[in-house]
Structures are given as C-alpha cells and as structure tokens.
Amino acid sequence: MSTATDTSTEVTRADICVVAVAECFRGDGEIIGSPMGTVPTIGARLARATFEPDLVLSNGESLFFEGTHRLGARPDEFAAVGWIPYRQVLDVLASGRRHVMMGPVQIDAHGNANISAIGDWAKPKRQVLGSRGGPGNTINHTTSYWIPKHSARVLTAAVDMVSCIGYDRAAQVGKAARFHEVRRVVTNLGVLDFESVNGAPATMRIASVHPGATVDEIVANTGFELIVPADVPETRLPSDEELRLIREVLDPRGMRLREVPA
Amino acid sequence: MADKRMTPEEVVAQLSDGMTVGIGGWGSRRKPMALVRAILRSDLKDLTIVSYGGPDVGLLARAGKAKKLVYAFVSLDSIPLEPNFRHVRENGLVEAVEYDEGMFLSGLRAAAYRLPFLPTRAGLGSDILKVSPHLKTVASPYADGEELVAMPALNLDVALVHANVADEKGNAALTGPDQFMDDLFCLAAEKAYVSAERVVSSEDLLKEAGCFHTLVLHRYMTAGVVETPNGAHFTECPPEYGRDEAFQKAYVTAAGDPEAWTAFEDRFLKVADEAAYQAEVAKFREESAK
Structure with a gap:
C-alpha cells in the first residue's frame, strides 16, 4: 500500500496532472472554480485545500460546499453553504467571477476550442454535445482546458466549430472581449500556456513538460506549431502533503487513474 | 376558479402541426416525459423544439416529430452524448439552431419580457x-x-414542464435541487402545461411542497395540469426519484441499432397510453432485477 512517505517512487502521471490543474487556479482568490471532469475536479479541490483557500467550489450539481471532500461526496457528507442552480451559474459567469476548466474535443494554436460537433456543423461527421456554455464562458471570464490524451487530433491546426473563443477571435471582437483569458491547457504530457509575439494574438507555448514525458513527444502529438522555449522546465512534483490529500482524501478510489492510466 | 386537470392526450390535442414547443428541465433531468410520450403517440409533425436538451429532444427528433431543434446542448448527463440526437444530426434529418446556454437564457427572458431581443x-x-x-x-x-x-426572443407557442407537485388550478412546486428555467419557459409561451408527480388540493400544496421557495409555477402561467406519477421517467425527478440509469442505458443501446430501436419503440413508445408505458417499465425493472 502506498503511504504518504514513499512518494519518490510512486508518483503517477495522474498525480502530476492533478497538481498541474491545481496550479491553474493559483491566484484566483474568491471566485468560483468550475472544473469539468475527474482530474480537474480533484485538482481544483486540491488547490483550495492548499494554496488557494478562498476558491469557491460546487459539488458539480447545485450546491457550494466548504471543506475538503472526496470526489462524488454526497450532499449529506459536506457543509453546503450556497445554492447555485444553473440559472445563477449563467448570471454569475457574466459577472466574471469564475474560472472554468473544460475538456475540448478540438483546440487550435490560439486556444479556439470545439465542444459541439466534428466535421461540417450543418451535417456533422460526429455530433457531440453542442456548444453548451462555451461561448459565454470564454468571453466573460478565465478559461483553462484539460486534455487527458494529448494528440494531434485534439490539438489541431483548425477546429471545426469555434464553441469557445481563443486569442485571435477575441482580438477580432475587440473591446467586448476584454474579459477573455485562456490561461492554460493541461494535458497528460505537459502544461501549455499562451504567448503573444510582437503584439500578435497569443499562441500556445510549452510551459512545462511532465516528468517522464518529453518536449519531442509533445511536439509530435500536436497538430500545429508550438512555441518551444530554449529551456522547458519540468512540471513540478506533488509535495508529500499534496499526495496525501489526493490519495487519502480527494480520490481514494483512484478515479484519476481512469483518465490518466499509470 | 377553473379546474385545469387534463390528460396527456388532452394536452396534445391543444397542439398543432408546426408549433414551437419549449420543454423545461435540463439534459436528462426533470423532463415532462409523459407529455413527450403523448406527442410521440400522436400525429403531430413539423414541431420546433426549444430545449436544454435531453431525451425529449432525441425522442421527438428520431420519431420525425421535430422539423427544427433549438438547443445549447443535448445530453443524457450520465451518458454525455444523446444517441438519437446524434442520429438525426449526423444524417441531416433535422434543422438545427445552436445557441450558448446563456444566449438561450437571454432568449427566454426576452420572450418572457415581450422584448424583441436582449443584449448579451x-x-x-x-x-x-x-x-x-x-x-x-x-x-x-x-x-x-x-x-x-x-x-x-425565443417565443414559444407552448411550454411543457414537469413539477413535483401541483394543485388542480395550475400552481406547482419544483422541490428538487435545481428549478432550471421552467418558470421562464412558461412565461415565454402562449400556453404552458405542467405535468406533476401528484396533484393535491390547494390547501395541501405548501405542506406537500415543503417550503414556499419551491412554489415558483403560478396558475396565471399555466393552462393545464396533468397528474403523471413517474412522469419524468427515465430522467431524474428529485427528491421523488433519481434517473433510471438501467433504462437510460437500454435506451442508448437500442438507439444505436435499427432493429433494436424498432423493438424499443414497439415495446415502450407505440403503446396505448402512459399507463401502458409505465406497466412496461415495471416489467423492464423486474427483468433487470433477475
């Protein structure tokens, strides 16, 4: 059995991804963190349990809760302190007090993301969800993305439908897009952020590579040209306390390993 | 004061071909499925369906009842992709209008406020x-x-919503964790019909609802009330019941295969009435429990 002290040999890629997700929320303060998916949810809860205590989190349904709770905790297991039905989510997000982490089906170099349909939208090859809240999220507040399997099919030169706007689209919109920020893209291979060169709309850059992955692997599995700094740092490892929280408190059933197999 | 109680068939008789029908709930949550099933059994056609979509959208589109779908998403929640929505979209069988969830909300508000549009x-x-x-x-x-x-404005001819409890005059309570946009759907529509798990006397409504904050559908909003126990099945209707995940899974499996879909339709949808549907669901549960 793993313990909190034998971490040097047992840190999984999934643990590293959780911490990289948590880092996306660093500095956010007292706003709503809205993680979509397993690793994002564990990561946001980890951020609040450690360095970002003011973050406001819901159970993924309609209740804000305080405290540090496992994935899938039932409403009677936590202190519910706020009621946040969907209508209020849509009202609050327009006020900007939110940072969402979504899972795109496709994303391009500028951070335009598709969650709607693959192929021609009029008669798609593969219909997925529809654009959901993507357009409103991305023009109103900070957005990050989580991609459990980094591939050139997902990180692609051109997305089929821009559900969620990236830096070039925001620049075209101008003033009304002043709240737009795509902060980071966390994948199973590394962390990507955005850099503007000579005032042009920002494009994706390798911010760090996860221990065990390589820059070449990231480049080979990306369908567009990335900005690759001369020295790409390694994504930081979880601390002992972070590992303990992930394994014993937030995700004792190891759901994160289903998204990022060891 | 009018007794607005009706049957699902009487609600459907108020609808006509080509109407724009808004449907409350969200995804696979508290959908007025008994009313949707009544439409499926009718001759209605060419409807425009306006919905935060779940199986209501999938079923009406697959059955050829919908000419046009207006949505921000269509999902079964625990199963992210709606198979019948995929079928009609990937085969180009239906006209589609996709909005952002917040745009959709602004459209409902504009209709409710009798405004041509709202900025967003x-x-x-x-x-x-x-x-x-x-x-x-x-x-x-x-x-x-x-x-x-x-x-x-998302102006609606008709809105269909499902409540936990209602009275015969058309007041109704949404007692679960999310009331979604159901009251706005009612205000955005010329006529709204509410189905409910149970219909009680006005004297008992607050007691049954549990809390006055849940009494959000008022009789000036609603033209008819239908008592449909288990009427949101197979979507969830908390606190009365959760989603019937086994049935939803069977629905998804059937939708993926033409023969299986015909069998599913014959068994569950092409039946005499809602009671016959519920009887088949009870049998399905017995079979699943074996």
Whole structure:
C-alpha cells in the first residue's frame, strides 16, 4: 500500500496532472472554480485545500460546499453553504467571477476550442454535445482546458466549430472581449500556456513538460506549431502533503487513474 | 376558479402541426416525459423544439416529430452524448439552431419580457454567429458603444414542464435541487402545461411542497395540469426519484441499432397510453432485477 512517505517512487502521471490543474487556479482568490471532469475536479479541490483557500467550489450539481471532500461526496457528507442552480451559474459567469476548466474535443494554436460537433456543423461527421456554455464562458471570464490524451487530433491546426473563443477571435471582437483569458491547457504530457509575439494574438507555448514525458513527444502529438522555449522546465512534483490529500482524501478510489492510466 | 386537470392526450390535442414547443428541465433531468410520450403517440409533425436538451429532444427528433431543434446542448448527463440526437444530426434529418446556454437564457427572458431581443456578450467571436446567420449584433447607444449580440426572443407557442407537485388550478412546486428555467419557459409561451408527480388540493400544496421557495409555477402561467406519477421517467425527478440509469442505458443501446430501436419503440413508445408505458417499465425493472 502506498503511504504518504514513499512518494519518490510512486508518483503517477495522474498525480502530476492533478497538481498541474491545481496550479491553474493559483491566484484566483474568491471566485468560483468550475472544473469539468475527474482530474480537474480533484485538482481544483486540491488547490483550495492548499494554496488557494478562498476558491469557491460546487459539488458539480447545485450546491457550494466548504471543506475538503472526496470526489462524488454526497450532499449529506459536506457543509453546503450556497445554492447555485444553473440559472445563477449563467448570471454569475457574466459577472466574471469564475474560472472554468473544460475538456475540448478540438483546440487550435490560439486556444479556439470545439465542444459541439466534428466535421461540417450543418451535417456533422460526429455530433457531440453542442456548444453548451462555451461561448459565454470564454468571453466573460478565465478559461483553462484539460486534455487527458494529448494528440494531434485534439490539438489541431483548425477546429471545426469555434464553441469557445481563443486569442485571435477575441482580438477580432475587440473591446467586448476584454474579459477573455485562456490561461492554460493541461494535458497528460505537459502544461501549455499562451504567448503573444510582437503584439500578435497569443499562441500556445510549452510551459512545462511532465516528468517522464518529453518536449519531442509533445511536439509530435500536436497538430500545429508550438512555441518551444530554449529551456522547458519540468512540471513540478506533488509535495508529500499534496499526495496525501489526493490519495487519502480527494480520490481514494483512484478515479484519476481512469483518465490518466499509470 | 377553473379546474385545469387534463390528460396527456388532452394536452396534445391543444397542439398543432408546426408549433414551437419549449420543454423545461435540463439534459436528462426533470423532463415532462409523459407529455413527450403523448406527442410521440400522436400525429403531430413539423414541431420546433426549444430545449436544454435531453431525451425529449432525441425522442421527438428520431420519431420525425421535430422539423427544427433549438438547443445549447443535448445530453443524457450520465451518458454525455444523446444517441438519437446524434442520429438525426449526423444524417441531416433535422434543422438545427445552436445557441450558448446563456444566449438561450437571454432568449427566454426576452420572450418572457415581450422584448424583441436582449443584449448579451455571449456568442461574440464564436461560430455560433456563423452557423446562425439570422443572429445580429447591436451597438450600445451609450458612450461605451460596445457591440453585443442581440439575442432574439425565443417565443414559444407552448411550454411543457414537469413539477413535483401541483394543485388542480395550475400552481406547482419544483422541490428538487435545481428549478432550471421552467418558470421562464412558461412565461415565454402562449400556453404552458405542467405535468406533476401528484396533484393535491390547494390547501395541501405548501405542506406537500415543503417550503414556499419551491412554489415558483403560478396558475396565471399555466393552462393545464396533468397528474403523471413517474412522469419524468427515465430522467431524474428529485427528491421523488433519481434517473433510471438501467433504462437510460437500454435506451442508448437500442438507439444505436435499427432493429433494436424498432423493438424499443414497439415495446415502450407505440403503446396505448402512459399507463401502458409505465406497466412496461415495471416489467423492464423486474427483468433487470433477475
């Protein structure tokens, strides 16, 4: 059995991804963190349990809760302190007090993301969800993305439908897009952020590579040209306390390993 | 005061071909499925369905009842993709209008307020504006001059919603964790019909509802009340019941295969009435329990 002290040999890629997700929320303060998916949810809860205590989190349904709770905790297991039905989510997000982490089906170099349909939208090859809240999220507040399997099919030169706007689209919109920020893209291979060169709309850059992955692997599995700094740092490892929280408190059933197999 | 109690068939008789029908709930949550099933059993056609979509959208589209779908998403929640929605979209069988969830809300509000549109930032820069060329932007008339989306009113001929409990006059309570946009659907519609798990006397409504904050559907909003126990099945209707995950899974499996889908339709949808549907669901549960 793993313990909190034998971490040097047992840190999984999934643990590293959780911490990289948590880092996306660093500095956010007292706003709503809205993680979509397993690793994002564990990561946001980890951020609040450690360095970002003011973050406001819901159970993924309609209740804000305080405290540090496992994935899938039932409403009677936590202190519910706020009621946040969907209508209020849509009202609050327009006020900007939110940072969402979504899972795109496709994303391009500028951070335009598709969650709607693959192929021609009029008669798609593969219909997925529809654009959901993507357009409103991305023009109103900070957005990050989580991609459990980094591939050139997902990180692609051109997305089929821009559900969620990236830096070039925001620049075209101008003033009304002043709240737009795509902060980071966390994948199973590394962390990507955005850099503007000579005032042009920002494009994706390798911010760090996860221990065990390589820059070449990231480049080979990306369908567009990335900005690759001369020295790409390694994504930081979880601390002992972070590992303990992930394994014993937030995700004792190891759901994160289903998204990022060891 | 009018007794507004009706049967699902009597609600359907108020509808006509080509109408725009708004459906409350969200995804696979508290959908007025008994009323949707009554439409499936009818001759109605060419409907425009306006919905935060779940199996209501999938079923009506697959059955050829819908000419046009207006949605921000269509999902079964625990199963992200709606198989019948996929079927009609990937085969080009239906006209589609896709909005952002917030745009959709602005459209319902505009209709409820009897305004032609409401401005919103949502949608700007996205391909929502490209695939829906009917959408226009509007410039703020004030000093800021900001250019915003003019989200058109989602005016509805009819709204269908499902409540936990109602009285015979058309007051109803939404007692679960999320009331979604059901009251706005009712206000955005010429006529709204509410189905409910149970219909009680007005004297008992608050007691049955548990809390006055749940009494959000009022009789001036609703033209008819239908008592449909388990009427949101197979979507969830908390606190009465959760989603019937086994049935939803069977629905998804059947939708993926033409023969299996015909068998599913014959068994569950092409039946005499809602009672016959519920009887088949009870049998399905017994079979699943074995």
